[in-house]
Amino acid sequence: MKQSFPKVSVIMPNYNHAPYLKERMDSILAQDYPAFEVILLDDASTDDSATILSGYAKHPKVKAFLRSETNSGNTFLQWQRGLKEATGDYVWIAESDDIAAPTLLSTLVEALEQKHATLAFCHSQWIDASGTPVARKRDPRWRRDFSMPGDTFIRRYLLGYCTICNASAVVFRRDAAETVDMTQVAQFTASGDRLFWIRMALQGRVAYVAQALNQFRQHNNKVSGGAEYMGLNIVQDHDIYCLVTPPMNLTGNEKRWIYGYHWKAMNRPTVSEQGRQNALAAWSQEPEFGRLSFLFYLLHRAKERC
Numbered sequence: 233m234k235q236s237f238p239k240v241s242v243i244m245p246n247y248n249h250a251p252y253l254k255e256r257m258d259s260i261l262a263q264d265y266p267a268f269e270v271i272l273l274d275d276a277s278t279d280d281s282a283t284i285l286s287g288y289a290k291h292p293k294v295k296a297f298l299r300s301e302t303n304s305g306n307t308f309l310q311w312q313r314g315l316k317e318a319t320g321d322y323v324w325i326a327e328s329d330d331i332a333a334p335t336l337l338s339t340l341v342e343a344l345e346q347k348h349a350t351l352a353f354c355h356s357q358w359i360d361a362s363g364t365p366v367a368r369k370r371d372p373r374w375r376r377d378f379s380m381p382g383d384t385f386i387r388r389y390l391l392g393y394c395t396i397c398n399a400s401a402v403v404f405r406r407d408a409a410e411t412v413d414m415t416q417v418a419q420f421t422a423s424g425d426r427l428f429w430i431r432m433a434l435q436g437r438v439a440y441v442a443q444a445l446n447q448f449r450q451h452n453n454k455v456s457g458g459a460e461y462m463g464l465n466i467v468q469d470h471d472i473y474c475l476v477t478p479p480m481n482l483t484g485n486e487k488r489w490i491y492g493y494h495w496k497a498m499n500r501p502t503v504s505e506q507g508r509q510n511a512l513a514a515w516s517q518e519p520e521f522g523r524l525s526f527l528f529y530l531l532h533r534a535k536e537r538c
Contacts, residue, residue, distance in 0.1 A: 237267040238321035238345075240337055241295075241406065243314030244272050245307060246328035250279040252449065255363075256328055257288050265337035268324075269295040271317045273310050276303040281328075295319075308424040311399075312414040315406070323406050330400040331363070331447040340403035343439040347379040350436035351404035351429070353396055357444040361451035371537055378440050382433030387486055390433065391473060392493035392529075394426045401446040408435045422459035423468035430476050463507030466498050470514040484520075485528070491521040492529025 242260055246253065260270060270293050272285050282299055289297040296317055304310065311325060322341060326332065336354065343352035355374060358366040389395040396402060412431040417424040459465045473490065482490075497503070498511035515521045 237265070238341065239319065240265065240268040240322045240324055240341065240403065241314075241318030241320035242268050242270045242324045242326050242337075243311065243318065244270065244326045244328055245275065245310035245314060246273060246277065246281055246285065247275040247303065248277045248279045248281060249328040250277070250281045250284055251361075252329040253281060253284045255331055256326070257285075259332045259334075260326055261288075261291065261293060262334045263332070263337045264334050265341060268337060269293060269318075269320060271295055271314050272297040273314055274299040275305075275310055276300045306418055306421055308414065308418040308421070308428070311428075312418060315409055315414065318406055320406060322403050323409060324403045325399040327398065327400045329449045329451065330398065331359070331449070332400065333443075333445040335443075336445040337403065339441055339443065339445060343377075343379075343441050344403060344405065347437055347439040349379055349439040350382060350408045351402055351432050352439040352441065353402040354441040354443055354445040356398050356401045356446040356448040359447045359449050361449065363447070363449075366450060373536065374440075375442055377442050379437050382436055382438050383480070385438040386430055386433050386476075387480070387482065390426060390430050391477070391482075391486075391490045393497075394423075394429070396425070396429045398446065398448040399425060400448065402429075404432055405436075408432055411435065420468045420472060422465040423472055426469065427472050427476070430472070460500075460502050461504050461507055463498060463503055463510035466494055466503075466507075466511035467514040469494060469497075470511075470517070485532075487518070488520055488525045488528040489532040491515065491518055491525035492527070492532070495522065495526040496529060 272294060274281055274285055285297055288294055322344065324337060340352045340354060343349065358368055360366055409432065412428060417428050420427055494515050498508050
């Protein structure tokens, strides 16, 4: 009897990532998971992206190649467009400048099913523009697999530093994603992914796989760089915090370390003076936001590392 596998819809949104597309597409098509469809999206790229992607459009795994007439300027509108085309039980948003190990899909689908999770994600190895690994410290908590209720995961890992920092590392259930208001997500042009993961995690468990199955590329042509410079992501993080936390009844300590993280974030050298002022105007609405909350955050992080 033939074994049946749930289908995965692979959504690959692209904008001006022509130098990385062949390596990216080859890593998608090399997945050892047997049942997946690929939906290619191009947001009116001005480089050779359309030509490169057209070469893959007739591949049997490619369901659709959709090219926008004008650039939307919004990654999450592309996510929304891809989700409307998806027919799989599970979804993988494979960003166009990253690389995946051949076992990413099979491993994360297994984690979803065994842990009865809404979303599963793996560890990411950061790489530079040429694909060379970027050295980063890895806390002990990220060296082993785990799963936990979504509410707990949000409190610990999504309201301060967004630990799901790259969509390419995640596979999630499509039926859960269909309940998320993607129009609202798209309003947060810099932090919409944070809101999306929170909305998804609220619907069930979150599973983590410690294997580095995703390579997260860092380069100068990333939308997130400009948003950080102007503090836009930090401002939108506060909007999201105000939107999702009232029913969660966060403790005072939980609030303090969240404030402390964002104090740290706004004082990074990659944030301009105007960006710091923008972030401060948003977060200073919280009465305990400031240097003391940053010290609390440092103590909290030191305890986590023990």
